[in-house]
Amino acid sequence: EVQLVESGGGLVQAGGSLRLSCVASGFTSTYSMNWVRQAPGKGLEWVSYISTSSTIYYAEFAKGRFTISRDNAKNSLYLQMSSLRAEDTAVYYCARGGGQLDYYYMDVWGKGTTVTVSS
Amino acid sequence: SSELTQDPAVSVALGQTVRITCQGDSLRIYYATWYQQKPGQAPLLVIYGKNNRPSGIPDRFSGSSSGNTASLTITGAQAEDEADYYCNSRGSSSNHLVFGGGTKLTVL
Numbered sequence: 758e759v760q761l762v763e764s765g766g767g768l769v770q771a772g773g774s775l776r777l778s779c780v781a782s783g784f785t786s787t788y789s790m791n792w793v794r795q796a797p798g799k800g801l802e803w804v805s806y807i808s809t810s811s812t813i814y815y816a817e818f819a820k821g822r823f824t825i826s827r828d829n830a831k832n833s834l835y836l837q838m839s840s841l842r843a844e845d846t847a848v849y850y851c852a853r854g855g856g857q858l859d860y861y862y863m864d865v866w867g868k869g870t871t872v873t874v875s876s
Numbered sequence: 877s878s879e880l881t882q883d884p885a886v887s888v889a890l891g892q893t894v895r896i897t898c899q900g901d902s903l904r905i906y907y908a909t910w911y912q913q914k915p916g917q918a919p920l921l922v923i924y925g926k927n928n929r930p931s932g933i934p935d936r937f938s939g940s941s942s943g944n945t946a947s948l949t950i951t952g953a954q955a956e957d958e959a960d961y962y963c964n965s966r967g968s969s970s971n972h973l974v975f976g977g978g979t980k981l982t983v984l
Contacts (some may be wrong), residue, residue: 789926790974801919801962803973850918860907861966861973862924869918
């Protein structure tokens, strides 16, 4: 079964750090991966992307504070978050990516892990 | 503000057809991808590319595009289609992704 399972969320004080993990099963590391978040009662917000060759992109709010990485040997994706702010409070999803030059999609999603930043 | 704009809410009578739209300059270059999200659940991919449905998505879901507007059409809406729908595409600079603000679909 193709599956993504996130972990590492929790309660952290503003200014603190947290490392999220996402373990993939049922498929190989030949896919790009993403982190997407959703604040309480709000919409989806893309956070970061990493390709199979570790090309990396970040949303503006994540640049300089968040670091995405992957360990293909462990079928794992990570998101190191630092200098956390109250507005980073959200459910963080990892999602498998795919597509062509003129479209991109995320076809497998984890259930999410909740990050709460207290001010 | 989001680079992709969606109507916050749309309603449709059971069995009728509804179109959910998404506007943005990047849609002149890239196709929109559509996700369905029900309360407490992760998003579910429903449409990608020109008009492709993943396995398991009913054929009442379809996608189209014209100029800077992408549309998700549900032909014969069912009660289980009541959900939030998000469009998504590469951003105008192509090195990021962007979501629309989401449309809450109510099936009456």
